[in-house]
Amino acid sequence: MANNGKNTNSTPARITMHQIAETAGVSIGTVSNVINGSLSVREKLRQRVLGAIRNLGYQPNQLSRGLRLNRTNIIGMIVPDITNPFFPSVVRGVEDIAYENSYRLILCNTDDDPQKEISYLNDLWSFLPAGLLIIPAVGSTISSNSGPPMVCLDRVPEGWKGDVVVVANYKGAYEAAKHIIRMGHRRIAIISGPLHLTNAGDRLEGFRRALRDARISIDPEYVQKGRFDRASGYACTVRLLRLVPRPTAIFAANDLMALGALSAVREFKLTCPDDISIVSFDGLDITEFSDLALTAVYQPGYQLGRTAARLLLSRISGNEEPARKIVLATELKIRNSVAALRPRHQRGKSVPRRQNARSRKRHILRA
């Protein structure tokens, strides 16, 4: 009765161990032993079983297997939004490692909604996953409780005690700011991410530190808080460009916000880097192919995924070490969104310069 609609879709009788056992003329237990190598089996029988498996194209049912073992070969992965261009490479890194070790990935998007995160977490549990990989949502409240091993990536939820893999946000931002300073800028603004996110916080701190080390003070208005998306990058930049004096350089805490900043700059009829320099964080390869290639702190997303997946797998296979925090190095990639600035009193001194084709043209024009 409740069955009527279902016959339609039921897979047409998959091959089971029983059929393998039957065609190989052995018992079902023996088949299992052959497959899992749990007990040794006489070579002759082994071959018969293997043959039957090949002939019938048998694939063990992962559900019954998982049910029995109380654990599947599924890795649950939770990301804020696969549509954010930084995450796909992370996911890909995870998937590659998972695949090599014959784990499969269930992917969930939380939209940075802690509610949705919890809900996903719960129903991932009901698949008895081997482990969980989580890029926490903005206000995430997860904790490592009991349950399958979990590793957090990219961001660290408040109060999180478990394993973590992140990039060197503080140091990366520090280098970025130092580069801007070295290029002669003094009026330097930052568009940070949401500060409840550890990575956003660390980037802001690294930035501040570099300015402090160079004895440059920061006008509080030069610190704008964005949300890691284009719209907020745009809005923050509009506010910055209206300031007097206007900053000569902006550090955007991710590429999406830098792209938004670029739109604002264009809308103000200014050009980057001639009128305003921009350095961003992420270094998505897509930002290097536009006419104006962004100078950026590159973070190795794919490696981030691989590393986290490896750590998780080691936990899955019983690694009981205390929780680790792995920090991946970033790299400042100098392209052409930063121009050298020569303050009046320094004219004539040699200062490193970087220009793109266009700014060169304009200088010729002025000459």
Add this chain to the structure above:
Amino acid sequence: MANNGKNTNSTPARITMHQIAETAGVSIGTVSNVINGSLSVREKLRQRVLGAIRNLGYQPNQLSRGLRLNRTNIIGMIVPDITNPFFPSVVRGVEDIAYENSYRLILCNTDDDPQKEISYLNDLWSFLPAGLLIIPAVGSTISSNSGPPMVCLDRVPEGWKGDVVVVANYKGAYEAAKHIIRMGHRRIAIISGPLHLTNAGDRLEGFRRALRDARISIDPEYVQKGRFDRASGYACTVRLLRLVPRPTAIFAANDLMALGALSAVREFKLTCPDDISIVSFDGLDITEFSDLALTAVYQPGYQLGRTAARLLLSRISGNEEPARKIVLATELKIRNSVAALRPRHQRGKSVPRRQNARSRKRHILRA
């Protein structure tokens, strides 16, 4: 023995229906009936059961459920490479629909390798998925056999008889070419995708047709075959730029190749759109924020995912109509990578013009 390493990770005794039954003082069958509404249950008992479920935080085990029903709430999704920036929005569209209907997504990357595709297909089967959503690999040999419902997206494998959701590749390319022609170009080249891919083939055909309709002949050398990635876009463009006469406009069959084309153009010390116009296909939002926003045929990736997921769900719930082919409309988004071209004999006539800030500057300079 084989157990020693496993206790480590076993989830600490999840709550089961038995415990719910026990604490609610009913039988296990009744609990099931409450949860699934399969049989009506006296209100008082119902409340007791619901209470117990809430209190203990019970989540039904999806494995045993799936095992029993011979079908899970998993949707398997196979994509060539989540790292290709067109796919994340498709995946996201799928995931949103799946989530709303309480299905979960297992994601697999084939790297356009038909081998890997088959292997994934097989082991997705062993999870008894409710359905499969597939963006076929380049040489895909899949067929709709028996098994759970399958829907193909974006590309149609050769000989595929099942459901399909694609965008209007032919028409989109036709419009793109028409736009280029309308802007006065006659020497128009195309960088196509791999032609075993239906979408690549259709785009090429649409392009050819537009030129034929305008009585413009195509130098065979103006037709370059890329692989939908940046590197091939770059290589094809290098070949095109060396041609004499050089094309004045290029239609790139996707954004990634257009980005590669842009690099090549820059390397030849040419500028787009002044020296060469470019139109591409995809319209990823990331291409509109660079200084040079790409004029492109926008394809609705997110909608593609949603539509395919909806179709799949309808199949899952028993829709037995003959296989459908759904074609989603594209939209030409005119930005500023195409300049109007005035052939000598037309100087003085009015021709629609589009320029970006830079080309305007250069004209001032010349004046």
Add this chain to the structure above:
DNA sequence: TTGTAAGCGTTATCAG
């Protein structure tokens, strides 16, 4: 309306 029990496909224990 409710309880009981069979069975989904595995793995693992225990006899033989």
Add this chain to the structure above:
DNA sequence: CTGATAACGCTTACAA
């Protein structure tokens, strides 16, 4: 070394 069998957690037919 091999075969029979219990158990994993759930749904559902059937009996009460």
